[in-house]
Amino acid sequence: MxxxxxxxxxxxxxxxPVTAGPAPLAAPAVPPCSRTRAAVGRLLIRRALDRLPLQVRMGPEGTLGRGGPAMAVYDPAAFERRIAAEGLIGFGESYLAGEWDARDPVAVLTVLAGHVTALVPAPLQRLRGLWAARRPAAxxxxxxxxxxxxxxxxxxxxxxxxxxxxxxxxxxxxxxxxxxxxxxxxxxxxxxxxxxxxxxxxxxxxxxxxxxxxxxxxxxxxxxxxxxxxxxxxxxxxxxxxxxxxxxxxxxxxxxxxxxxxxxxxxxxxxxxxxxxxxxxxxxxxxxxxxxxxxxxxxxxxxxxxxxxxxxxxxxxxxxxxxxxxxxxxxxxxxxxxxxxxxxxxxxxxxxxxxxxxxxxxxxxxxxxxxxxxxxxxxxxxxxxxxxxxxxxxxxxxxxxxxxxxxxxxxxxxxxxxxxxxxxxxxxxxx
The missing domain is CATH 3.40.50.150 (Vaccinia Virus protein VP39)
Known part of the structure; x- marks a missing residue:
């Protein structure tokens, strides 16, 4: 070039000539997740969100959180399934897929970053090695x-x-x-x-x-x-x-x-x-x-x-x-x-x-x-x-x-x- x-x-x-961009980036598919893991994930996600200083509108199901920056979850089932399967990778991929959004994403993410150690219960944090994704050798x-x-x-x-x-x-x-x-x-x-x-x-x-x-x-x-x-x-x-x-x-x-x-x-x-x-x-x-x-x-x-x-x-x-x-x-x-x-x-x-x-x-x-x-x-x-x-x-x-x-x-x-x-x-x- x-x-x-x-x-x-x-x-x-x-x-x-203008450098061509990459090939179109498809929104990531919702990953597979066992029924048990999805159910446990849904419970943990909703409990965590309900304790945060956020306003989280879960589609037509109502609002979670204690008030603060607002985020809207348009597809709660896909949002929760992604996070249950892949943790914060799933949270980010859900944004890429347009399943949630926020007028001020920085404010929402700042709340999450400030409470990151409390988002996952302590027993699960100690078992991080069993559920967290590992870095590819490549x-x-x-x-x-x-x-x-x-x-x-x-x-x-x-x-x-x-x-x-x-x-x-x-x-x-x-x-x-x-x-x-x-x-x-x-x-x-x-x-x-x-x-x-x-x-x-x-x-x-x-x-x-x-x-x-x-x-x-x-x-x-x-x-x-x-x-x-x-x-x-x-x-x-x-x-x-x-x-x-x-x-x-x-x-x-x-x-x-x-x-x-x-x-x-x-x-x-x-x-x-x-x-x-x-x-x-x-x-x-x-x-x-x-x-x-x-x-x-x-x-x-x-x-x-x-x-x-x-x-x-x-x-x-x-x-x-x-x-x-x-x-x-x-x-x-x-x-x-x-x-x-x-x-x-x-x-x-x-x-x-x-x-x-x-x-x-x-x-x-x-x-x-x-x-x-x-x-x-x-x-x-x-x-x-x-x-x-x-x-x-x-x-x-x-x-x-x-x-x-x-x-x-x-x-x-x-x-x-x-x-x-x-x-x-x-x-x-x-x-």
């Missing part, structure tokens, strides 16, 4: 598996992402000067985030910088404008293609090299390493290798700046083997670490130490809100790219689902500074 730009991050070109983040997983999401279409991202084409949490924020503030907030990471890594003239996870190249461009020499790695062919165009448009091809390369295959020695929301795609079993790679590639006295989506440690342990709706439809192979995991993995497997850690979860909720609103505003453009109604409902649910996670505090996002053990004293007490 040939890609041109009309200014910073704007994808287009009147004579350029999703594991081997070198080949990682390429497949990345391409399933990031190679959908650069034009798709351009419909809801700001002109910087930055697909990670921004950091705003104040909250709440408006859409005209997003690009500046993304630059603020990037500058915070580059400052954390002490990137300046002559810095040899490695970026793991290119995105569409904005961080690499901004680092090169500081005078750094940048090597940036990606597994997405679509992202690499557009990043190369954007780097060339910025006149920085002599300072930025964009490689199609797995982090495990990287070579060289770098004064600074930056990686933004890429560790989530590594997989828990590969976290030691990921941090060992950072340690191997970092020059003496160097600094590593990471931005990572995190979840509470105990919740991470409870769900680390669970196959979720997000895995099935959005990020195959994904796994969120906790702050504790980042610190302990670095300490146990490398000479690196976390010396700073700052959280910005409320800023991610705002970032996702702005993306979701823009995605809704441009639904017709997304459709024109070939993405059908089921796909658009899927991505609406995905963006709302994530926004609710940050709004409820179930998820957070942190920036970490790591240095070698000998350099850790410099940042002692700054956390």
């Amino acid at each position: 040939t890609t041109t730009t009309n200014g910073a991050g704007d994808i287009g070109g009147a004579d350029r 999703d594991h983040n081997t070198p080949d598996g990682s390429r497949t997983n990345v391409r399933r999401h990031y190679d959908l279409s650069n034009e798709l992402f351009a419909q809801f991202l700001d002109p910087t084409m930055t697909y990670s949490s921004a950091v705003f000067s104040a909250l709440p924020a408006g859409p005209d503030q997003l690009a500046a907030a993304q630059h603020r985030k990037i500058d915070m990471l580059l400052d954390l890594a002490a990137v300046g003239p002559g810095t040899r910088l490695l970026e793991i996870g290119t995105g569409w190249g904005e961080l690499a461009i901004r680092a090169a404008r500081r005078g750094a020499r940048v090597v940036t790695l990606t597994l997405s062919r679509e992202q690499r293609e557009l990043a190369l165009v954007r780097v060339a448009a910025a006149g920085l091809t002599d300072l930025v090299e964009v490689r199609l390369c797995d982090y495990r295959e990287a070579e060289g020695s770098y004064d600074a390493i930056v990686s933004v929301e890429m560790i989530e795609a590594v997989g828990a079993e590969y976290w030691p290798e990921y941090f060992a790679t950072l340690d191997r590639l970092l020059a003496p006295g160097g600094r590593v700046a990471l931005q990572a989506i995190t979840m509470p440690h105990e919740r991470m342990l409870a769900t680390r083997d669970t196959y979720t709706w997000i895995h099935k439809y959005i990020f195959p192979g994904g796994m969120l670490p906790s702050v504790r995991v980042v610190e302990e993995t670095a300490r146990r497997h490398t000479g690196l130490r976390v010396i700073r850690c700052e959280g910005y979860g409320a800023h991610y909720a705002q970032t996702l809100r702005l993306w979701r609103e823009r995605f809704a505003e441009r639904a017709d453009r997304v459709a024109a790219l070939g993405f059908d109604e089921t796909f658009r409902r899927m991505w609406t649910f995905y963006l709302a689902y994530c926004e609710a996670g940050f709004a409820s505090g179930y998820l957070d996002v942190h920036q970490f500074l790591l240095t070698s053990r000998t350099g850790a004293a410099e940042g002692a007490g700054s956390r």
